[in-house]
Amino acid sequence: xxxxxxxxxxxxxxxxxxxxxxxxxxxxxxxxxxxxxxxxxxxxxxxxxxxxxxxxxxxxxxxxxxxxxxxxxxxxxxxxxxxxxxxxxxx
Numbered sequence: 001x002x003x004x005x006x007x008x009x010x011x012x013x014x015x016x017x018x019x020x021x022x023x024x025x026x027x028x029x030x031x032x033x034x035x036x037x038x039x040x041x042x043x044x045x046x047x048x049x050x051x052x053x054x055x056x057x058x059x060x061x062x063x064x065x066x067x068x069x070x071x072x073x074x075x076x077x078x079x080x081x082x083x084x085x086x087x088x089x090x091x
Contacts, residue, residue: 049078
């Protein structure tokens with residue numbers, strides 16, 4: 001997969017992640033005040049991980065061919081961290 005196709009695919013993934021975050025925010029609104037605060041902290045962590053992945057994806061566009069694989073692995077690490085946070089959210 002070339003750089004552009006990879007980046008396009010990952011940008012679509014970031015949009016899906018934002019939709020998941022938005023769902024979690026809607027779920028937080030339905031919780032009691034105390035549970036809502038705890039859930040919102042988890043959402044903030046999700047948003048941070050998504051932003052880190054987004055920033056890393058932007059850097060992929062600017063890296064040389066020699067460093068592209070390393071940068072891609074770093075992005076995928078950030079993506080895995082986001083997915084772990086999403087899967088492990090406590091209601």
